[in-house]
Amino acid sequence: MARRTIEIKIEDRENTFDFVIEEMSATKLESWIVRALLLLAASGHDGVPAGADIQKAGKLLAEKGLSLLGTLDYAQAQPLLDEMLGCCYRKIGGLKERCTPEVVDGYVEDVTTLVKLRMEAAKLNLGFLLAEDGPLSDFRRSPNTGPK
Secondary structure: OOOOEEEEEEEEOOEEEEEEEEOOOHHHHHHHHHHHHHHHHHOOOOOOOOOOOHHHHHHHHHHHHHHHHHHOOHHHHHHHHHHHHOOEEEEEOOEEEEOOHHHHOOOOOOHHHHHHHHHHHHHHHHHHHHOOOOOOOOOOOOHHHOOO
């Protein structure tokens, strides 16, 4: 089974680039979500619920996207931001080149290109958290209540 991907074009000043964005593996995404929520909760962010309401916290993360990470200390948020960038690949002919901070500095001139890439990667990876009947919808129910 292949991971979901999207293809986008981004205008970067005088250039237009083609990118492929690939969703993270299940374990990598789980780790990313848990680390993001733990950092946000530890920072005392108003919108992140205390306790084990993972459905509400996950939905908030999906709705607000990476802007929530802007409330954190940059050193804490940077690895999460870089992992989202790592879901992105620049298409050059039939080849794909993974986007890393070191690589993109060679061709990206406009910071909004990086923001767009990270936001598209976040939408692809976190969109499932917004589904009403998504995988977290039964999280808080007792195991004895059975299916909906």
